[in-house]
Amino acid sequence: MAGKKGLLCLLLSAVLAMEGITITAADNNIPLLHTSDKVTALSGSISKTNTFENDNYIMNLDEATLGIxxxxxKTGYVYESVVDDKNSNQSWKGFLSSGISVELCTSKAAMPERVDLIKGNAKKTFTYYKDGFDAAIEFPSYDFQIGLEVRLKEDGFSASVKQDSITEGEDYKLSAVYLYPLFGATKGAEKEGYILIPEGAGALINLTDNQGKYKTPYAKKIYGSNAGIEAFGESHYDEPAVVEPEKITAPVFGMVYTKSKQGFLGIAEDGQYNGEILxxxxxxxxxxxxxxxxxNYREIYTMQTAAASGVPTFEKKPYxxxxxxxxxMVNGDQADYTGLAKVYQQYLLQKGDLQKQEDKFQIKVDxxxxxxKKWFIFNQVVPxxxxxxxxxxxxxMVQSGVKDLMPVYTGWQQKGASLNYGSGKFKVERKLGSQSELYDLAKELKQKDISLVLKQxxxxxxxxxxxxxxxxxVKGINQVLVEKPTNAYVFPTMYYMTPSKTLSLVNKWKDRYDDTAISNIALSxxxxxxxxxxxxxxxxxxxDTAxxxxxxxxxxxxYxxxxxxxxxxLWKYTGKFxxxxxxxxxxxxxxxEVPFLPIVLRGYLPYWAGYSNFVANETEYFLKMLEYGAYPNFLLTKESPNKLRNTNSSYIYTSEYEVLKPTIENYYNSIGSVLRQVEGSGIKSHTYLNDKVVxxxxxxxxxIIINYSDSDFKNGEIMVGAMSYQVIGSNAGKR
Incomplete structure (x- = not known):
């Protein structure tokens, strides 16, 4: 019998070799292939499957496509990771039907070439484990090799590439890698549900039939754009500033199938600093x-050839x-964006990247x-x-009943906010007061249970x-100084300091403020x-920068x-967000728009909204703070903001305390009466009752039920007025 098995394996190896597939065993206790797979392969079929199983999931591998x-x-639902699409062109057809694809660049082309398993005529060597497989992949035409590792987990699976598995030839260089990009993909409107993207605090893209009306995908770098590669636009004081799009602050994405009550959360782990969400x-x-x-391993940048021109080229040395x-994976009641947020929350807690912080309602006042400002030849400080x-x-404020305060002092340094940048001078500007006055105030406030925060x-x-x-x-990788536009009058641009310089300034700060009355710092x-x-x-x-x-x-x-x-x-180092x-x-x-990040953080890391005095729709912003559980925040000055007209802070158009005092008291009492009831409590669920009511x-x-519509909302005994809210399960009543 043993002789027959050996002969069968030899015959199988010969068949697989013709398909460019080699198989090895990683564990003597694991059969080379399941018997059924051997029979299928010997019958002449190109597509074979190998099966891995644990208590929750069964994972099957198609060796031809590396699809799983x-x-x-529990539910019987099956997720697929590749698509066999007859209608797409050859380039997209190969990408859709490949578990892994790469982008390769050459000195002859400015843009990288995408290579999939079909286009690259890939040869594959497999090693099997109880919980998954390794695949060594060779693209002979491109003189390129890469290794893929896939493991079945109790809550899903992981896919990874080790850097030492990558081998480049002389001509083709690695630019980017996609790992199971089509996992969970759906066609048109065949399934109800949505895509979750980490846009702002969170956003959804419905799985509806778009009838071709969208031409460009969502594509954004994790952790924001790269100033060392991507050039900023020019700064023009007399033109409206371009509003910066929201950044991605968390390396996650997901998809939910609402009718099937299934879904998944994808987390970009190793390599996230040079990743993009698509x-x-x-x-x-x-x-x-x-x-x-x-x-991304190499990025395209502009190599300077003259003072005002350059040519696109790719990084010679990869990251x-x-x-x-x-x-x-999620299923059942967990299959929604709240469930995905809870999965991410638990992931961060297990890693130690999210920790329980004190959560107390406070109104933040900067x-x-x-x-x-410019004054003839010299600059003049405007206090x-x-x-x-x-x-x-x-x-x-305390006398008026506004007692739960978080005062933050910004622009307090020598020469004021803009001119102080990069100076390394951490003493109080003399027109604002003395260092001893600052210390005395910090001590006095501490006795009232108020902590003074210095912004730096x-x-x-x-x-x-x-x-x-x-x-x-900082110089970009093209060795040209990076300039950040301000769209302001006095200083149209700023520089970035290198991380080593930043670290030296942090140490200098510590030399001045360690063992003083200042124990709170806010970083921008x-x-x-x-x-x-x-x-x-x-x-x-x-x-390296991170x-x-x-x-x-x-x-x-x-501190x-x-x-x-x-x-x-950086969340593991954050006391307040x-x-x-x-x-x-x-x-x-x-x-x-959904509060994905707030759901992740609520109950662990307290967070505040942006300045309420600069919003276009005050009522809607007020309701958003209640919906997201964000504490209010104001920027204040004693003097009229008109005095800032000829400074880099001319964007401040309303800040005078005497003008904003009634609004602050209103927010403190109204928002405070609601959010004090949920201090330290997590969000259990966030649900749209209709398109305008959550x-x-x-x-x-x-x-908390929030009504963003222009008409009253009624559901049984619940009645919420137009553009208003109601709190249930408490003594707060309704507004």
């Missing part, structure tokens, strides 16, 4: 809805590193100290809120100062900015650190 199918044993609604290139992460995606002014305003920017640098541009100021710019750069004859990656930023924040662990809209890799986005970039294919249920039973 994943069956949920979402293709049907009609964009193909008839399919799909979402994935693309991992080689391991990459991986985890796909986590006091703007000073900025600089707006002195230390004494801040003390007087806080006293007035360790990233931006004012170009009017002197620097060692060889090591202190750094938390949501990530770039690659050139310095000292070397290219540093975004991963590592240096983590080192800087570890150095501030003795209570608040971060403005921080990227996910400022400027939570409450909207999206309003792309035409977005069907709904229900937010918290773990402690408090239910």
């Amino acid at each position: 199918s994943l069956k949920d044993k 979402a293709y609604p049907n009609g964009v290139m193909t008839d399919y809805n799909w979402v994935t992460a693309r991992f 080689m590193r391991d990459i991986s995606i985890s796909y986590k 006091f703007f100290g000073a900025d600089t 707006m809120t002195t230390v004494k002014d801040m003390k007087d305003i806080i006293d007035n 920017d360790f990233l931006l640098a004012n170009p009017k100062r002197f620097y060692n541009t060889a090591k202190d100021i 710019s750094l938390p949501d900015t990530l770039f690659s750069y050139y310095s000292g004859g070397k290219i540093y990656t975004r991963g 590592g240096m930023y983590e080192e800087a924040l570890k150095g501030l662990q003795d 209570n650190v608040s971060l403005e809209n921080p990227n996910e890799y 400022y400027d939570m986005p409450l909207s999206t970039s309003n792309y035409s294919y977005i069907s709904k 229900s937010v249920l918290y773990d402690n039973g408090v239910n």
Whole structure:
């Protein structure tokens, strides 16, 4: 019998070799192939399947395409990862039917060439394990090799590529990798549901028949654009500033099939710093809805050939590193965007990247100290809120009943907000007060259970100062200084400081403020900015920059650190999350905005909205704060903002405390009366009752219903007025 089995394996190996497939065994206790697979292969079929199973899922592999199918044993639902599409052109047909695709670039073409398993005539060698397989893939025509590792997990599966599995030839160089981009894809409107993208706080793209009306996909870099590669537009003071689109702060995506009550969350893990989230609604290139992460190894940039011109070229040295995606499945009541957020929350908790922080309702008030205006030859400091002014305003607020305060002092440094950038000077501007006055105020407020926070920017640098541009100021990988436009009058552009310079300034800050009355710091710019750069004859990656930023924040662990809209890799260092986005970039294919990030963070990391005094629709923004559980935030000055007209802070058009005082008191009392009831409580569910009415249920039973429509909403005994809200399960009543 053993002899017959050996002969069968030899015959099988011969058949598979003709198909460009080699098989090895990784464990002596594991059969080379299941018997049924051997029979199928020997009967002459090209497509064979290998099966892996655990308590929750069955995963089948198609060796020809590297496609996998994943069956949920509880529900019987089957997810597919490749598509056999007869209508697409050859380029897209091969991509749709391949479990892995790569983009390769050459010196002869500016743009990379996408190569799939079909186009590349790939040869594959497999190694099998109890929980999955490894595939060594060779593209002979491109002199390129790469290894894929797939493992079945208790909650789904993972796919990864190790950097040492990649071998490049002389002509073709790796630009990007796609791992199971078509996993869970649907055709047209065949299934009800939506794609989840991490746009702003979260957004959905419905799985409806778009009838070809969308021409471009959703494509956005994880953690924002790369200033070291992508050139900014010019800064023009006399023209309207282009509104920055919302950034991706978390490396996730997902899809939910509402009728089937199934779905998945994809998490880009290793390699996330150079990743992109792509979402293709049907009609964009193909008839399919799909979402994935693309991992970039080399990027296209403009190589300077003259002062004002250049040619596109790709990075000569790749950002080689391991990459991986985890796909986590949901079903039943968990199959919605709330369920996906809860899955991500648990993932972060298990990694230690999300920790329980004190959550107490506080109204955040940023006091703007000073900025600089041009005055003949010299610059002149324009004081707006002195230390004494801040003390007087806080006293007035407390006397008026606004006691739960978080005062943040911004623009307090020497020469004011804009000119101080990059100076490394951390003393109070003399026109605002003395250092001792600042310390005395911090001590006095602490006795009232109010913590004074100093806001600091360790990233931006004012170009009017002197620097060692060889090591202190960021140059793009084209070795040209990176300029960030401000669209302002006095200083039209700013520089970025290198991560090493940032780290040295953090240490300088600590030398001044360690063991003083100041124990709270808020950081701007750094938390949501990530770039690659050139310095000292070397290219540093975004991963290198992220590592240096983590080192800087570890150095501030003795402080209570608040971060403005921080990227996910910094959440573990964050005590308070400022400027939570409450909207999206309003792309035409977005069907709904959802509080994905708030659901992830609620009950663990407290967060505040952006400034309420600069919003176009105050009522809608008010309701959004209630819906997302975000605490209110105002920018205040003692003086009229008219004084800032000729400064870089001319965007501040309403900030005077005496003008905003009634609004602040209203927000404190009305929003506070609701959100105090859910302090420290997570969001259990977020549901659209109709297109304009949402229900937010918290773990402690408090239910907030928000009506964004122009007419009253009635559901049984529940009545919510137009553009209003009601709280159920508490004594708050309705507005």
